[in-house]
Amino acid sequence: MNIKNLLWIWMCLLPIQTMAQEMALVRGGEFLPLYGAVKNEMVQVKDFYMDAKPVTHADFLEFVQKNPQWKKSMVKKIFADERYLTAWDGDQQVPSELHNSPVNNISWFAAKAYCECQGKRLPTVDEWEYAAMADEKIKDARKDSLYNVKIIRTYEKPKTHLLKVGQGEKNYWGIFDLHGLVWEWTQDFNSVIIAGESRNNGNGEKGLFCASGAVGANDLMNYAAFMRYAIRASLKANHTVTTKGFRCVKDANSNYLVQK
Amino acid sequence: MSLARQLPYFLAFLFLLGCQEQTLDSSAYLDEELDEMSIYHLPSEWHTQSGELIALEDLRGTPLVSVMIYTACKTACPRLVADMRHIETAVKSKTKKDIKYLMISIDPTNDTPDKLMQFAKDNQMTDDKWLFLQGTEESVRDFANILAVKYKQISPIDFSHSNIISVFDRNGVLQFQKEGLGMENDEIINKIISISK
Numbered sequence: 001m002n003i004k005n006l007l008w009i010w011m012c013l014l015p016i017q018t019m020a021q022e023m024a025l026v027r028g029g030e031f032l033p034l035y036g037a038v039k040n041e042m043v044q045v046k047d048f049y050m051d052a053k054p055v056t057h058a059d060f061l062e063f064v065q066k067n068p069q070w071k072k073s074m075v076k077k078i079f080a081d082e083r084y085l086t087a088w089d090g091d092q093q094v095p096s097e098l099h100n101s102p103v104n105n106i107s108w109f110a111a112k113a114y115c116e117c118q119g120k121r122l123p124t125v126d127e128w129e130y131a132a133m134a135d136e137k138i139k140d141a142r143k144d145s146l147y148n149v150k151i152i153r154t155y156e157k158p159k160t161h162l163l164k165v166g167q168g169e170k171n172y173w174g175i176f177d178l179h180g181l182v183w184e185w186t187q188d189f190n191s192v193i194i195a196g197e198s199r200n201n202g203n204g205e206k207g208l209f210c211a212s213g214a215v216g217a218n219d220l221m222n223y224a225a226f227m228r229y230a231i232r233a234s235l236k237a238n239h240t241v242t243t244k245g246f247r248c249v250k251d252a253n254s255n256y257l258v259q260k
Numbered sequence: 261m262s263l264a265r266q267l268p269y270f271l272a273f274l275f276l277l278g279c280q281e282q283t284l285d286s287s288a289y290l291d292e293e294l295d296e297m298s299i300y301h302l303p304s305e306w307h308t309q310s311g312e313l314i315a316l317e318d319l320r321g322t323p324l325v326s327v328m329i330y331t332a333c334k335t336a337c338p339r340l341v342a343d344m345r346h347i348e349t350a351v352k353s354k355t356k357k358d359i360k361y362l363m364i365s366i367d368p369t370n371d372t373p374d375k376l377m378q379f380a381k382d383n384q385m386t387d388d389k390w391l392f393l394q395g396t397e398e399s400v401r402d403f404a405n406i407l408a409v410k411y412k413q414i415s416p417i418d419f420s421h422s423n424i425i426s427v428f429d430r431n432g433v434l435q436f437q438k439e440g441l442g443m444e445n446d447e448i449i450n451k452i453i454s455i456s457k
């Protein structure tokens with residue numbers, strides 16, 4: 001390892017306090033996600049802190065100012081495609097009406113880097129889904145048809161990525177906007193395997209995956225969740241789309257001080 | 261290698277990708293002509309089956325054929341390995357150029373260099389053109405994401421994963437992917453030969 005690499009590490013480890021945003025504690029538990037449960041066994045989720053709001057354009061601007069390799073003009077295509085931060089007029093010109101809207105047209109690599117520079121990480125698919133199955137009153141509202149309908153309505157609404165964060169109601173955990181504005185990147189989005197989705201070279205889907213039968217949908221009625229998993233399965237890590245942003249999480253045992 | 265010695269490399273990987281502050285000097289010093297789509301932009305370090313620590317970038321200059329496997333795999337992986345051997349044999353009969361074949365473990369916790377070496381021996385893949393690589397959970401995920409390889413751990417020893425063989429040119433740019441098992445290999449073989457010219 002050379003000195004240059006070490007230098008970069010230390011530059012990132014400098015505290016970036018202004019970027020720290022309010023986090024909410026999500027108490028762990030077990031649940032059955034739509035996809036990814038092996039043989040329909042419950043998935044365990046540990047306690048974690050989650051950003052109470054999605055990362056905004058203003059937050060991300062601060063990040064690229066400190067980490068210029070993530071500027072539009074500097075970023076390598078292998079980490080973010082040509083639509084990266086497409087709403088920005090240049091490397092640092094964010095339209096003022098977007099400051100408090102969720103940052104979008106962001107790649108998985110960029111989202112991951114943002115979280116790491118704050119000592120956080122992207123949520124796993126299971127963590128995200130666990131936090132997002134709560135409505136305002138209960139931890140798991142998935143059986144409530146109104147909860148599902150409400151989410152699907154927002155999927156039908158155009159240009160929700162232009163809305164401001166933190167305007168709606170907090171969910172049970174004190175988290176805003178898990179539904180309604182943008183879909184969000186997850187750390188292990190590439191673990192979502194939906195057979196027959198991808199490049200296939202004309203072969204049947206049998207040969208594509210090892211043990212593919214073991215991981216499947218358990219509740220096709222949950223159409224909103226199905227949409228999210230399908231989006232995850234269809235994206236590559238350098239893809240940037242209008243309807244996808246992100247937020248960060250942190251393990252609950254890492255002594256993170258929740259800001260009131 | 262002790263944990264204490266590995267830790268700096270792991271930390272380096274964690275923070276390097278996202279947080280490197282580049283000055284004009286350092287970016288000029290870096291590979292200025294490296295294609296934007298090159299995997300060598302991904303800073304990562306791996307242990308080979310001989311226990312040697314290498315950076316991905318050390319492989320620059322040689323065409324690569326890669327596949328992601330894990331040694332405990334009983335179903336698809338033996339067939340993937342057979343495909344790789346078939347491809348290697350066919351390519352060798354048509355070109356003398358140096359080509360590296362990477363077998364990247366998606367199970368870095370269990371697939372230690374020793375296990376990888378044993379796997380290499382069991383499969384008669386001891387020639388130095390075969391590189392078996394152990395990364396970290398994170399470096400493996402990054403690499404898989406560049407290749408759009410999907411995988412999920414479904415038990416302590418089993419993974420569900422896509423069966424994709426990828427071909428990179430000398431600058432680490434992905435040129436071809438073959439998905440699925442036991443299919444016609446002519447196209448990928450011709451691609452490797454044309455890249456290695």
